[in-house]
Amino acid sequence: MAELTEHELHFLYTQRIDESAVMDCSWMRSHGYKREMEQEGYLWCIAPKSCYAGHRLRSRAGHCIQCDTARIAFVKRHYDRAYIYIAGSLELKVVKIGNAIWPERGVAALNSRYYGGITDWVMLYHAKYEEAGKI
Ligand SMILES: [Zn+2]
Secondary structure (H helix, E strand, O other), X not given: OOOOOHHHHHHHHHOOOOHHHEEEOOOOOOOOHHHHHHXXXXXXXXXXXXXXXXXOEEEOOOOEXXXXXXXXXXXXXXXXXXXXXXXXXXXXXXXXXXXXXXXXXXXXXXXXXXXXXXXXXXXXXXXXXXXXXXX
């Protein structure tokens, strides 16, 4: 088991990632670890190879989360439980599919922001999904 360095532990702490959520893939082959992570349900790992900057922490997609912390929010959002909604406008006969934590607020925000030049957005459908980003 590879040990996380003090620097890595501090990084994980600042990004609110529990160290138990990091899979040790340091001993694996570069081409096999992403599939292993998926099977084990991990989003983060100690990668077999460091990035060009010497970091070891990666997302399941293989991106260095230390070089690009925006990846963390992206991945978390992808796997978060959230509502998928379909909103529609009768006036312009269009639909919009989105995800939101509070779908009613999301549709209200579309109207107040004049989204797509439309102010008659109504909720047509919404349902809660475990991994909303996948849907
Ligand atoms: Zn890096």
